[in-house]
Amino acid sequence: MSIGEPVPRLDGPIKVTGAAPYTADLRLPGMLHGVLVTATIPAGKAIAIARNEALAEPGVVHVLTHADMPRPKTAVAGPPFSTSALPLQDDEIRHEGQPIAVVLAETLEAAEAAARKVHVRYAPAPATTPAPAVWSALEGVAAAPRNTGYFFLEPDFAKGDADRNLARASRRVEAVYSQPSRHHNPMEPSAVLAQWDGDMLTVHDSTQHVFGVRQGLAAFFGLPLDSVRVISQHTGGAFGAKGLIYPHETLAAVAAKMLGRPVRIVLSRADMYAVLGYQARIVQKLGLGADDAGVLSAVTHDVVNLTSITDDFIEAATEASKSLYATPSLRLSQRAERANVAMPTAMRAPGEGPGLWALESAMDELAAELGVDPLDLRLANYAETDPATGAPWSSKKLREAYEEGARLFGWRERARTPKREGDWIIAHGMASCLMGTFRFPSNARVRLLRDGGAVVETGTQDIGTGTLTIFPQIAAGVLGLPPDRIELRMGDTRLPEAGPTYGSSSTMGVGAAVLAAAEDVRGRLARLANLPPQEAQIADGCISLAGAAGGIPIERLMDEAGESEIVGAGVFDPSQDASYAKRTFGAVFVEIAVDPELGLLRLRRAVGSYSAGRIVNPRTARAQLLGGIVWGWGMAAMEQSAFEPTLGRFLSKNLAGVAIPVNADIPSDITIHFVDEVDEKAGPIGGKGIGELGATGVAAAVANAVFQATGKRIRDLPLTPEKLIS
């Protein structure tokens, strides 16, 4: 079984039996439990932290505060830390929920009880509160972003005179679209277990980037990288929430060192809304100018997102307008609204996810204004090259994705007027999907063993995306082995350094490194067999010329060479083919039902059709795109982390007060289709990233369908009963 085959997940047996270890499952002898105490005001100072009552709780060992927290040994600020304000460095409160103490106790029960007994006296200061989510209010407070490391795209872009073209266009859509702050809500609360052995720090972590955690903690403690080992066997979902170093990770390592005992900190679900990043509120003003045939002459896209007072995180929503449609003129801007809130971060799908909510809603408004089919309007503005730079695409088969998606959905045959079914109105909507794909340098090692099995080693971590299956699958194809003969070792900084698990990057980066390492093994064997490496193939334990039968047994070659294993190394260097514009594309079609009297909105079926390069494993890929569509549904229909302005905090910090989709919300009639495509410019695998693409476009498709159903154009997410009720 090799690339392109639907290999069942190799991590199946350990995950369905509960044997797969996650960080919070680990215990070490003498381990202490850490529980965070977080600030209850959004701004000011913690002028006194009374620890006595907490220390009196039986089993409590220590209460760590800024008074005894060490300062970093080397100056560190910015990524890989989640914010440039490191934890417990002073008495300053910058946002509600900021950790101000850690209770360390022999048992979890004692630590939790004592955390409520740490009494903090505050000197509150006036807090900067988010402005109302209306454009006029935001224009006044939004600032040009300062880069402290939390964005990497230019905040402004212009091509031609878009404002003039917009003003002169015969058809115009100008509208403001908004969406509330939302949290990632992975099922696994972040957890860390830190242990020191002399000057050697070992950290078990639920993270998307073991090497980032190593880099940050090594800098904090002034240690060489080799003295810090970060292990992440399985991370229980992340979606961006575990991409950087959050306070508990540093605090566990500090406490473990201070107390000379292993320390485990597992965030409470409430902590997940206080300590971690999230997708902060985004308000977008979008302008489309077109002629009477719907051909765009101008696109303007101005975005304001909320960020913390310490750093500007920029939600690059303008990436959508920058890349989706051909237009002679474009003007894009990104601004930051700073407030006393926790630092935002990337969330599945950043940038294009919010950006397409605005752009694809506006395109639907334009189609309605012109009276043309929304799909035809998109085809009329198809971008043959990158609209911003004119660069060629590494590969793009969006036209095929539109066509095949429309066919699978029955888009062209759909009822143009909404249909009644009892109390429900049935309607349809569509939108384009688009995502940037990122490539990170990665290394891998493949060891072919004498017994015919192989070991794949790469340091990157498992967050559930399917890497535990596709990396062995990629190596298996080269080595002529069934994937289950390949042992995969991952999630450990002692293994070859590889990229993070974010930015839809793993297949292109780490996958390519695994491929190269397996090919290196094959090349080495070929040389032992005196075969030209480029023409060698391995099958059934033998190496031969490609196409030839039989061959030389590998076991014999290794015996003759006196080797117990053949080790190959692979590297992926993202600088290659940098001149091409690389993106993934798609289209999503939805059928929804609205009960306008009761304000109910339900998903009935959906088709997602994607141009995403070569698909390594259609089975795990389907899960990624399907999961993305469900994320899009959540964004459309329910997700929001309500911010309480007078208290300066997220009001509900739990999964009962913050709705995310449940099984009953999601119909089984969701079709995922991939266009047959190989993108050779993206990397040697020919594939691109697919972890986020599915989550784009959905919210707009749903709102467009709601417009068809009810005549209501709702421009503020989510589409809740109060907005839908007639």
Place this chain on the structure above:
Amino acid sequence: MQTFGYGRAANVHQALAEGMAADTAFLAGGTELLNWLRLGITAPARVIDISRLKELEGIERLPNGGLRIGALMRLSDVAQNADVARGYLVLAQAILKSASAQLRNLATIGGNPLQKTRCAYFRAADVLPCNKRQPGSGCTALHGLNDRHAIFGWSEGCVATQPSDPAVALSALDAVYVTEHRDGGRRIEAEDLHRLPGKTPHLETTLREGELIVGIEIPEAAPHSAYLKIRERESYEYATVSAAVALDLEGDRIARARIALGSVAARPWRLREAERALAGAAVHDSTVIREALAVSFAEARALTHNAYKIPLAKAAAARAIRLAAEARP
């Protein structure tokens, strides 16, 4: 959780005796108490486990045609009891729309109506200004994020709603909570179990210290009944608004209507005036139904962010009337 002593009552008599001690909490299903303990909403010195009291289990038919449900019957068992499923659709539906299958296997029918509000100000892990949580600290929801809060019966001191689905159905069924207390038991009409907030929002029910609900009696069967629950997601979520309706029909005329709304007030909210106006009405006459409901909604008062709940609750009641009329047990 703060430390507490754990004890298990051997019988109701012992439970009632222990329940009189200061700072004592009864543990039945635990699905609420454990969360209160974790959030610090309550910090009892002692927890008396009553979950094994066999005397409080069982469902029996009453001589007058009603049912008596033991207070410790798990929600899942009540919903699948043949008499309930056949004769009290509104209750079975309300239960099956509550929480999840797992929680319904723990939660009891006697404990469920005693759950506290889902007001996020009240439920926070940190103590926020809230008159229920800390009497005298004010109601932040009154001028805050109150889109899920009350439209009936609220006071300046508290705008929270009561979240139990079964309690709404029991109210529409004119159920009676049967209690025991060391000083003697009593019968509490369903509508009288919960208090409106007034100036004492921290007093949520009319139960006395140490008083235990031991059973629930529901009068004659209500085959034409239905429970409608409005929520953003399809399952496992508290109601934005809910409506419980039980109809006595004579042909296609309504002889008697009983309507209770959920998540609109601090107690299940009976629409008494609408019920009276509906007597004799044709069950499919939507104009008459709308006008009858409007009478009861005259006293609805919206907060800053929940005006939508007034038309929504009205629509839910109208729909539930239709569903009850269509119910074929």
Place this chain on the structure above:
Amino acid sequence: MFALQVNGRRCEVRIDARTTLLDLLREHLGLTGAKKGCNFGECGACTVHLNGRRVNACMVLAASAEGAKVTTIEGLAKEGRLHPVQQAFIDCDAFQCGFCTPGQVMSATALIGEGHGGSEAEIREWMSGNLCRCASYPQIVAAVEAAARGSGD
């Protein structure tokens, strides 16, 4: 000190009155398959069978489970052979990160026993007490449907 039966084995435990069944399993008995996703009965990741019924282990005080029979995900596979629901989860690709999976599997096995595996709509509703943020819901429904069919439900 009290005893309960976990996965067919008698366990004697001495614990804090505050300890929940979930923390007893995870921190004292080394059974970490049941996960703590929320600790408030809001996610289902800790689902186990208590006296044959599925419950959220975070909502049960361990002390109140004295004498009870508890089955966790670790007790489901018999003699190294996966339970049909576990196999169906693999066959139908019904998980990604795997964190909610033990709870989903425990819920699904109970669901089939309850007789709620009759239709896709019924399964969706009766599996809704188990959140999955990777959102493998359609695959979970397919797995439960397949396992229910196999069990003759």
